[in-house]
Amino acid sequence: MPGERKIRLLVADDHALLRDGLKKILALHHDLEVVAEAPDGQEAYNMTKTIRPDIVLMDINMPNMNGIDATRRIKSEFPEIGVIALTIHDDEEYIYELVKCGVSAYMLKDIETDCLVDAIRAVFRGETVYHPRISEKMCGEFQRLALRNVHDEPLSRRETDVLTLIARGKSNKEIGDELYISEKTVKNHITNIFRKIQVTDRTQAALYAVKNRIVKL
Structure with a gap:
């Protein structure tokens, strides 16, 4: 245009x-x-x-x-x-x-x-x-996060779902649409995820998972 x-x-x-x-x-x-x-x-x-x-x-x-x-x-x-x-x-x-x-x-x-x-x-x-090949490798490991005690407080199943979609590059709105929850709820989950794994943004969350072998590439 x-x-x-x-x-x-x-x-x-x-x-x-x-x-x-x-x-x-x-x-x-x-x-x-x-x-x-x-x-x-x-x-x-x-x-x-x-x-x-x-x-x-x-x-x-x-x-x-x-x-x-x-x-x-x-x-x-x-x-x-x-x-x-x-x-x-x-x-x-x-x-x-x-x-x-x-x-x-x-x-x-x-x-x-x-x-x-x-x-x-x-x-x-x-x-x-x-890239889909990178995302596929990462997401399979993210789905096992709920079984890991990252610090003293493990991620919930829903938080693992949210983290998986973050790894796929989804926006908050897209995450909410896929999980049938509001954007506000998505933001709350992300806040909890960041607190539990002690990061401040999405990139750091992915980096933490790779560095600590939570995600195996």
Whole structure:
């Protein structure tokens, strides 16, 4: 639609062919605009400082500065900018480090184009998204959380359900709709979950589960 706010993207990848392909694919969507591209993490960081995109599509293995270090610097200085890891790697060490750095989404490069576009839009709305393969690995373990005594107070079955849906990148409204509870009740459950596992946000909740082997990736 004329005058509609476009989602401004920076594509960081050391393969020029992949950057060019992403630009052409994303250009087909009226609400997306690739405003810059970077061949390495250092350039991604430099361009982010100058251009301030809404979202950075970040590869991991790049010269000069890798995607993990670039993400760490970007999120430290510009927490409002979303970073989507777009990589071939689904190794635990990469997932752990990128979640710790504050990525909003973790996507594998074999993802369907429509799924990537949906993930970009979701991150722009402030949501967290995992590639289906990553999400599947994580959610199976989240469902066993109720059987674990995380501290002195285990999660209830309902809290485990809520945490599972958080891991799938669902918003509070979507969680409420799926579990047939109000958004206020969802928020109360999330507050209790965060208190019990001693975290302050959704990303930290996922990180805690990975770090403590509650979620095995």
